[in-house]
Amino acid sequence: MRPRTHAGTRSLGALSIAALAAGALTACGAQVDTAGGEPSEATGAGCVDTSGDTVKIGFLNSLSGTMAISEQTVHDSLQLAASEINADGGVLGKELEIVTEDGQSEPTVFAEKATKLITSDCVAAVFGGWTSASRKAMLPVFESQDSLLFYPVQYEGLESSPNIFYTGATTNQQIVPGLDYLAEQGVESLFLVGSDYVFPRTANKIINAYAEAHGIEVLGEEYAPLGHTDFSTIVNKVRSADADAVFNTLNGDSNVAFFKEYSNAGLGPDDMPVLSVSIAEEEIGGIGVENVEGQLTAWNYYQTVDTPENAAFVEAFQAEYGADRVTSDPMEAAYDSLYLWKGMVEKAESFDVADVQEAADGVSFDAPEGTVTVNGDNHHIAKTALIGRIGDDGLIYTEWSSDGPIEPDPFLEGYDWAEGLS
Amino acid sequence: MDILLSQLFAGLSLGSVLLLAALGLALTFGQMGVINMAHGEFMMAGAYTAFVVQGVIGSAGISLLVALPLGFVVGGLLGLLLEATLIHRMYHRPLDTLLVTWGVALVLQQVARDVFGAPNVDVTAPEWLSGAVTIGDVTLPKTRLFILTVAIVCVATLSIALKATPLGRRIRAVVQNRDLAETSGVSSRGTDRLTFFIGSGLAGIAGVALTLLGSIGPTLGTSYIVDAFLVVVAGGIGQIKGTVIAATALGLMQAFFEYSTTASVAKVLVFVVIVAFLQVRPQGLVTVRTRSLV
Amino acid sequence: MTGMTDRLHTLLAPGRTRALAGFALAAVLLFAVAPVLLSPFRLSLLAKFLCLAMVAVGIGLAWGRGGLLTLGQGVYFGLGAYLMAMHLKLADAGPGGVPDFMSLYGTGEVPWWWEPMRSPAATVLLIVLVPAALAGLLGWAVFTRRVRGAYFAILSQALAAAFAILLIGQQQTTGGTNGLNGFRAFFGYDLTDPVNQRMLYLIAAGVLLLMVLVARQLMVSRFGELLVAVRDAEDRVRFLGYNPAAVKTVAYVVAAVMAAVGGALFVPIVGIISPADVGVVPSIGFLVGVAIGGRATLLGPVLGSIAVSWAQTSISEQFPSGWIYFQGALFIVVIAFLPGGLASLVRRRRRRDSAASPPAPELEERPA
């Protein structure tokens, strides 16, 4: 990994000397040599202090900017989990000390703040991130600093890092079951609508491959720029294609504009159902229940899931943040992530990154969604897929569920039709 | 053929949305030279007004009709406040108004986030606007027809007000020659305030109308502000006519480009067309020639 | 007697020694003090701020001196950054290799316009040439048609919006919203190595100082005087037989190249470039520091930009939403009430003892 540290330093120095005032640099060059003789492995997780009664962990969510809408909710449920754990005696007897940083909805800020949390605050693990861009930006940081990130949102798969635990769904736990469900319902043609970024593009690649293998016709594939607000043209295209169903990977505000247009144009779940993978309970209020009632979603958790753990989770969450608040899949996945980390640490009896990685395999947690288990190979979580239908109260009710938890398969290696996708 | 008509309507409808967003700017930027980046946030304020009104009144059918004039007043008052505190000292620095109002926009967005919460909220469309009118195979959503109507009414009212009322004559007089108007006894301070009030109020109306189409959140305005300015610039300042034509043309272009390519490409293409167009006509579509150094 | 004092004044007072001293002080601070005092994390943060400050130097020249309110510097920053990022991706992939994201999300083939970036020399060249060519073409076209003031500002903003949308839409070749990231090496040197990170900081500091020197030379030269003249009375300059479009284009191109170089260095230091760093909002963000520091001064934009970046990082650590209010308030207060920026406070004091002063910060041209 570090082929030519010393030579590198000197040559880079020479390079800058060529460009700059030589005197100032020569002085510094010497300094750099002494300071940087040994590249230290220990700048990262090595500085985690576990000697006291507390241990620091970092929460890194966008609390400002466009993504604050979604990420604030994740932050709330992380806080809930942390206070529950602390009330219950902490982790390995140490109280959790939370360091909160704001990702400001910008990937570069996520990278910067992740570095800060790891190297300056010396946290044992970081929880957060939402967009793929923010995760991609943080990944090199966690790998080079050898620290841990718990990422709580369903995503496009095709990734696996020893330093990241993915507690949301990968594609074979959300997209593929969604398609299975539609195929089961006799859907023979699909129209794909998505925002123009990595998740929808990748999801639609998978959908196309699946459709080809299963005799489903894809009648159209449309992308709208993030934040796009005028969907009349796209809805016109959807209408004239007249598919059996629409697979919707739109993100954020665009869903509101899309569904308002969709229902205003007289389309509804009866003539052309829409299966969405980015609309959770949290978003339904903003879209307006009347516009999405009866439409389908694919997730691993709904507020209505009937488990004792969920009842307790919803109750605790609403007690903390208000009875009008709803819980959603990413919030639950974030809540789980803290407990899963706790499980790993307690199994390893150590906060050390390598020990935690070692212990991760098989750690499970009786989550609100049901029991989830960490896959030690790819650091994803075995989860049950749930197809839901949006009710008139704005909550989502399970319509169909997979036969037990699905093992995560981020590269879709277990699916013949997906060959060549990654 | 049907799809052609559908797209034609989609374009006109998008044009009417852009027109609503740009009409107020045509006054404040076109007539007064103030580059108000907070115009989008005034729209947002209008949208939240609709949300609050619905919460108070409850009935969706009436609340929309109440929210429209109320949105005008809310937007207008915000504009008035902005004019009185900041803008009035900056008429000789048009470019600086852009930056100041951008700061105002940032603050207003965060205020909305702190007051109404980060998640988007929804305004229910009234019963009489749900569904669509179908002519042959062409479907025209009623909400879009309504917005088209609102836009037409706003343009008509504004042009009549500018042309036929003493108030409008005062506005035009000050715009055309501030010094002359002042020596003729027109209070330019008062007229400035009034113009800004009306321009910002129109943003409020646009915001209320937009609740029928999209989400209501703190960043509602930012999605429209760049387009709205382009409409005014392409239309040429000083005349409502240019703004109307430019908004319609932009809407149609976006709709047809989007139909034949993708939404992203269409947006880029529209920008390119406008830049190219301004090469041909740097002063926009409709210009009022003055002797001053343009 | 008076002649002597005058000569002394021209030698000493109007900036020459002061500038030299300031420059030396800056060099000492950047090269000697900061690396000792700051932790590696803070140092690479500072390196990032320095990259943003490079954009500010260019804006100070184009906007402060030239009156060109460019709301689209993100485009040039992004061009430089993406060109550099493309090179780093290709270099990581090895000779003939395909960058990881292309095989994951794209066709698995490197598009033709990526190929030149396999060569380090071509990359460095293109980082300067591409933005210069684009700014030159665009500037010349727009300025000869006398698109100016607010029109220019709005056009440049639309350009930034279009550029960001374009980048997002071409995911298979630009990485879309994810942008380009995960670089391992910078011209062959391991980026995770703290020593190399420190060298990157030193390079950024050196390049910034170099840019300040270039900007200073342009400002004190006849061109600089002409630029101010164009800003304040473009038509008057035209009636003297100059083509103001040429003057403006030069300033615009210089600003574009500075932004591009800033972007190019930003990439190895921060480790990522994405459309979120080049669109409308970051483009306006570049102006904050410039306005606050003093747009028409030499060092104002640099110091202002660094101060604002620093404030953003430290304030948002304490109060997440506080930063937004703070930034908004700064913009409002400084521009409305202190258009010359903080530098004008300093100058006001200085003016008493210095007869000849450099051009004071200006107000914008009056509307037509």
Added chain:
Amino acid sequence: MTDLPTTTEPAAIEPEPDTTGPAAEALLGTDTSRFRHDYLEVRGLRVTFGGFVAVRDVDLTVTQGDLRFLIGPNGAGKTTLIDAITGLVGATGSARFGGTELLGRGTHRIARDGVGRTFQTASVFEELTVLQNLDIAAGARRGPSTLLRRRRGTPEAVEQALELVGLGALRDTTAGVLAHGQKQWLEIGMLLVQDAHLMLLDEPVAGMTQAEREATGELLRRIGSQRVVVVVEHDMEFLRSYADSVTVMHQGRVLAEGTVAEVQNDPAVVEVYLGATHTDDEEA
């Protein structure tokens, strides 16, 4: 002078005024023969804004040595005429100077052909010093390498102009703080170093004190003997003192032309001036 200026041959060049110092001599009197046959010839010039005709079929000839004043009520088209000649607004017809057609060319190219103008509101570069103002005016033909270097010393022409317009002591003063009259002089100085052979001055003495007017008048007279000068002016007393000939414009047309006395007695002119209040349209 009984001849109408349109038909006058260039008058014999007077010897340099005795008041002239060496600077004026250097700047104004260097090569009189070079400019001997310079004249401005405007034929059928027409400017329209939308449907409104601001300048209508104007013919005008001004020769070197004939200090021409252009008068008329507000909106008569005087400034628009100057705008057209200097390329600021589009026009049809013809305007030739020194054998070159000016119409249809870029403003800065017209300026390089030796046409200079001032503006109603003194427009100097307020942020720059007097010296910098003049230096810029003198430098339109500088190459990039000169431009990118710092100014060292003062170009000779600039030095002479400083002396001529009496701003030598104020050379390092910011132009913005000059008194109004000084700004007007600076503008004239800029025209001189710019080497303009056709000078179009828009109300050069507006707002000046009596003493300043006289000084300006003398200056214009000296310049007028060497270059083609057209002055737009409202001040009748100033006009009577210094004008060689006068052109009266009204509603975009040339109403009358001749010596001061001729024009003053022209009934059409008298009527326009007495009835000026109700024909006074707003500016085009």
